[in-house]
Amino acid sequence: MEKFVIEGGKKLSGSVEISGAKNAILPIMAVTLLAKGKSALRNVPKLNDIKMMSHLLRIIGARVDYEDKSLAIDTSYCSFYEAPYEIVSKMRASINVLGPLLARFGKAKVSLPGGCAIGTRPVDLHLKAMEKFGAKINIKNGYIYAEAKELKGAKIYFEKVSVGATENAISVAVSAKGETEIFNAAVEPEITSMIDFLVKMGAQIEGKGTSHLKIKGVQELHSAEMEMIPDRIEAGTFLLAAAITKSEITVKNCVSEHLQSLIEKMEKAGSRFRIENKNIKIFPAERIKPVDIFTEPYPGFPTDLQAQFLALMTLADGESKITDEIFPDRFMHVAELLRLDANITMNKNVASVKGVKQLSGAEVMATDLRASAALVLAGLAAKGKTVISRIYHIDRGYEKIEEKLKQLGADIKRVQG
Numbered sequence: 474m475e476k477f478v479i480e481g482g483k484k485l486s487g488s489v490e491i492s493g494a495k496n497a498i499l500p501i502m503a504v505t506l507l508a509k510g511k512s513a514l515r516n517v518p519k520l521n522d523i524k525m526m527s528h529l530l531r532i533i534g535a536r537v538d539y540e541d542k543s544l545a546i547d548t549s550y551c552s553f554y555e556a557p558y559e560i561v562s563k564m565r566a567s568i569n570v571l572g573p574l575l576a577r578f579g580k581a582k583v584s585l586p587g588g589c590a591i592g593t594r595p596v597d598l599h600l601k602a603m604e605k606f607g608a609k610i611n612i613k614n615g616y617i618y619a620e621a622k623e624l625k626g627a628k629i630y631f632e633k634v635s636v637g638a639t640e641n642a643i644s645v646a647v648s649a650k651g652e653t654e655i656f657n658a659a660v661e662p663e664i665t666s667m668i669d670f671l672v673k674m675g676a677q678i679e680g681k682g683t684s685h686l687k688i689k690g691v692q693e694l695h696s697a698e699m700e701m702i703p704d705r706i707e708a709g710t711f712l713l714a715a716a717i718t719k720s721e722i723t724v725k726n727c728v729s730e731h732l733q734s735l736i737e738k739m740e741k742a743g744s745r746f747r748i749e750n751k752n753i754k755i756f757p758a759e760r761i762k763p764v765d766i767f768t769e770p771y772p773g774f775p776t777d778l779q780a781q782f783l784a785l786m787t788l789a790d791g792e793s794k795i796t797d798e799i800f801p802d803r804f805m806h807v808a809e810l811l812r813l814d815a816n817i818t819m820n821k822n823v824a825s826v827k828g829v830k831q832l833s834g835a836e837v838m839a840t841d842l843r844a845s846a847a848l849v850l851a852g853l854a855a856k857g858k859t860v861i862s863r864i865y866h867i868d869r870g871y872e873k874i875e876e877k878l879k880q881l882g883a884d885i886k887r888v889q890g
């Protein structure tokens with residue numbers, strides 16, 4: 474198993490290019506199933522989750538080729554309407570094919586995701602939405618069996634904001650018979666980019682960027698091509714890497730509007746920023762101020778940056794409270810940060826972080842994608858050597874993170890464990 478070995482305490486400098494957004498690409502890969510033909514997604518990073526989704530599409534019968542950061546997806550000959558357990562259990566985003574399979578074949582057999590390190594991953598909101606369109610849903614032997622003779626437009630109100638359930642509902646509505654209204658839809662930038670792609674496929678969607686969507690079902694959708702948006706979570710992770718190592722760097726090719734909640738919290742913690750077009754330059758604080766955060770749906774503070782921000786707070790001058798309202802169990806990084814001499818106590822979904830003068834390197838274990846990123850950040854700041862095992866977690870969502878960090882001056886290497 475591969476590990477990262479980090480010699481901490483090095484300053485970073487220079488600039489880093491942000492890659493295409495994993496959480497925008499995965500749902501768009503799923504909706505290519507809605508039409509027969511060849512779609513192309515550009516600015517696609519080499520990530521394990523994208524390889525996994527490509528594998529799932531091939532099982533369904535699509536042809537998927539990856540070359541020069543572009544994904545070519547030919548869905549002309551899809552015939553298999555199943556998403557098997559061995560894939561869904563490794564990548565929850567596989568649930569995103571439920572809507573497209575139902576829309577294309579009138580039926581779908583998708584494994585229940587099961588839980589993961591950040592908590593149980595219920596899909597009740599997805600299933601309720603499918604039933605609203607007229608689908609019959611059965612759960613048997615760990616699989617969702619969905620069937621619909623005809624999918625009709627519906628009024629769907631999500632009692633809880635869900636990115637994935639919103640994506641599945643949109644993917645059925647675009648070709649359902651009649652009009653669909655979705656209330657309390659998620660408004661993450663990744664949803665907006667999926668809507669952009671669907672409109673290029675011929676979909677009729679009003680209310681993009683708002684929580685109230687009006688969608689007119691159309692007979693024919695066709696393949697499309699589009700440049701993927703930059704990954705706001707990768708960008709936020711690098712800004713926090715600069716803040717925790719007290720380094721001045723420029724993060725290039727990112728959309729600052731997507732990072733407003735993080736920027737606001739980091740300014741409270743003492744960082745300063747210069748934003749020019751798609752570049753953000755960070756001027757770090759010498760002394761990090763403690764700042765409380767709680768996670769919310771967009772545009773609130775993203776749960777996908779909670780672990781990384783908590784790592785920064787371990788070196789603040791005082792105590793901060795980190796609350797995850799979205800994934801209350803998303804604190805596997807805390808036990809590992811304690812091994813680096815952080816001072817954190819947990820109470821339900823609230824971490825109380827008392828800043829310490831210094832973190833000290835140690836052997837730690839990655840447990841999930843964003844927790845791994847938090848451990849890298851802490852290792853960059855810690856005195857001495859940090860060894861992080863199970864780094865396959867980080868390769869799911871960060872393209873060559875150690876190469877990008879090395880380029881910025883970090884002393885990090887990937888070794889066979």
Ligand code: EPZ
Nearest residue numbers: 496566595596597598599634635636637638777799800842
């Ligand atoms: C998406 O997951 C992202 N994944 C997650 O990023 C991200 O953390 C999450 O949205 C929240 O922003 C992708 O886009 C591939 P949700 P998703 O449905 O869609 C509850 C990463 O690190 N819920 O918005 O699964 C759920 O338990 C990943 O890149 C239900 O109760 O998240 C959670 O509390 C991790 N019932 C809340 O809603 C449902 O049917 C938000 O989850 C669905 C969700």
